[in-house]
Amino acid sequence: MLRASTRCGPIQETIIDSPFSNLGLSAELLRAVAEQGYLQPTPIQLKAIPEVLAGRDLLAGAQTGTGKTAGFTLPLLQRLAAHAGSAGPSARGVPRALVLTPTRELAAQVEHSVRTYGRFLPLRSTVIFGGVGFRPQVQALERGVDIVVATPGRLLDHLQQRTVNLARVEIMVLDEADRMLDMGFIRDIRRILALLPAKRQNLLFSATFSPEIRALAGSFLARPAVVEVAHHGAAPDLVKQFAHPVEATRKRELLAHLIAGGGWRQVLVFTRTKHGASRLAQQLNRDGIAADAIHGNKSQSHRTRTLANFRKGGLRVLVATDIASRGLDIVELPHVVNFDLPHVPEDYVHRIGRTGRAGLAGEAVSLVCADEEDLLAGIERLMKRAVERRVVAGFEPGTAPRRAEGAGYRSAAPAPRRLDRAGNRGFRGADRHG
Ligand code: AMP
Numbered sequence: 001m002l003r004a005s006t007r008c009g010p011i012q013e014t015i016i017d018s019p020f021s022n023l024g025l026s027a028e029l030l031r032a033v034a035e036q037g038y039l040q041p042t043p044i045q046l047k048a049i050p051e052v053l054a055g056r057d058l059l060a061g062a063q064t065g066t067g068k069t070a071g072f073t074l075p076l077l078q079r080l081a082a083h084a085g086s087a088g089p090s091a092r093g094v095p096r097a098l099v100l101t102p103t104r105e106l107a108a109q110v111e112h113s114v115r116t117y118g119r120f121l122p123l124r125s126t127v128i129f130g131g132v133g134f135r136p137q138v139q140a141l142e143r144g145v146d147i148v149v150a151t152p153g154r155l156l157d158h159l160q161q162r163t164v165n166l167a168r169v170e171i172m173v174l175d176e177a178d179r180m181l182d183m184g185f186i187r188d189i190r191r192i193l194a195l196l197p198a199k200r201q202n203l204l205f206s207a208t209f210s211p212e213i214r215a216l217a218g219s220f221l222a223r224p225a226v227v228e229v230a231h232h233g234a235a236p237d238l239v240k241q242f243a244h245p246v247e248a249t250r251k252r253e254l255l256a257h258l259i260a261g262g263g264w265r266q267v268l269v270f271t272r273t274k275h276g277a278s279r280l281a282q283q284l285n286r287d288g289i290a291a292d293a294i295h296g297n298k299s300q301s302h303r304t305r306t307l308a309n310f311r312k313g314g315l316r317v318l319v320a321t322d323i324a325s326r327g328l329d330i331v332e333l334p335h336v337v338n339f340d341l342p343h344v345p346e347d348y349v350h351r352i353g354r355t356g357r358a359g360l361a362g363e364a365v366s367l368v369c370a371d372e373e374d375l376l377a378g379i380e381r382l383m384k385r386a387v388e389r390r391v392v393a394g395f396e397p398g399t400a401p402r403r404a405e406g407a408g409y410r411s412a413a414p415a416p417r418r419l420d421r422a423g424n425r426g427f428r429g430a431d432r433h434g
Pocket of ligand 1: 037038039040041042045063064065066067068069070
């Protein structure tokens, strides 16, 4: 992800090109988004942002990792900024937007996002949670505040002390509402809601829709727009999934065989590490398969160019790390390959969700060495579905030619020290995650 940049030129270009600009967001917000290095809105952002900008209440089914925070923060900032002048300067202890979260960590994270996306807007935010001093929070509220992000308990303490007043709240967000109910916050939430003005916009985000969440939504939201993205652990139905057992040292060869032999034209390949992504792209190019890598070490302009090239068919293979792939929404992508299995099972579901989009069938294949069988079992448990193993003829585990030291059935990373084609000593050791 890109750090904030003060250079104007490339950012301006990105803003004009950015698919974010179709969502109706202001130049200040597009600039902040471009500086984060986001190339595309995520599905929840595509669906939620226009509804919230239009002033509608929203019931959103989305879990952490989907980009939901920007999904509500960007339009919330825009709506507040639109009326910033008429509401006067940030008022002392009287916020215009309130975001409730179940945990301190999430509150801090969300408020950080508010600051990041709102950095070119004249709006102020603060975060309120328990376990830390009360007085600094009072001082921050007194300095003037537009947006408060809070956990329920400490917010109620401030309400009792009258250090915050919710009578002017225009937009109310319940983030991770299901977790809030699980943590027993329902009475606190109802006490807080009772202090808000009747006329306001309400947004509710939840990973699951239990009867309790539906009851809360029914009492809290008025004719909401309902948007939902893939559920936790739910693999898209249209995606065919296979696992090819293979020795770690022969994965690259198998990948080239599958791409060339299957006539695959557009393939997104995931690796666990930045170094692994770059190295694989280089090796595929040497095999005569046009490939490039995107990951956190590559510049924004490189990422934009590479992605555009891949979209228009100039590149056959795009190799990406999980982080770099967030927000990539390439419709009609027929093939996704897990070169390494992710350590976090949910990442597998995100990865394979890149195919089988827009009602089209897709294929997700995983190259699995012996050390990754446990990871695959964890993924199967999460999805509650088995992934079919298919051994590819000529690549049976245990049949690797003994051409180099260390060529066994072993883990993908760290790579063994071995001779490359030119006979040089190769890379050794684990590289950092991308
Ligand atoms: P969230 O689901 O809100 O916790 O966001 C998960 C991660 O995705 C955060 O690290 C965000 O910075 C990142 N993110 C949000 N929107 C995008 C986007 N459009 N493109 C790439 N990354 C994003």
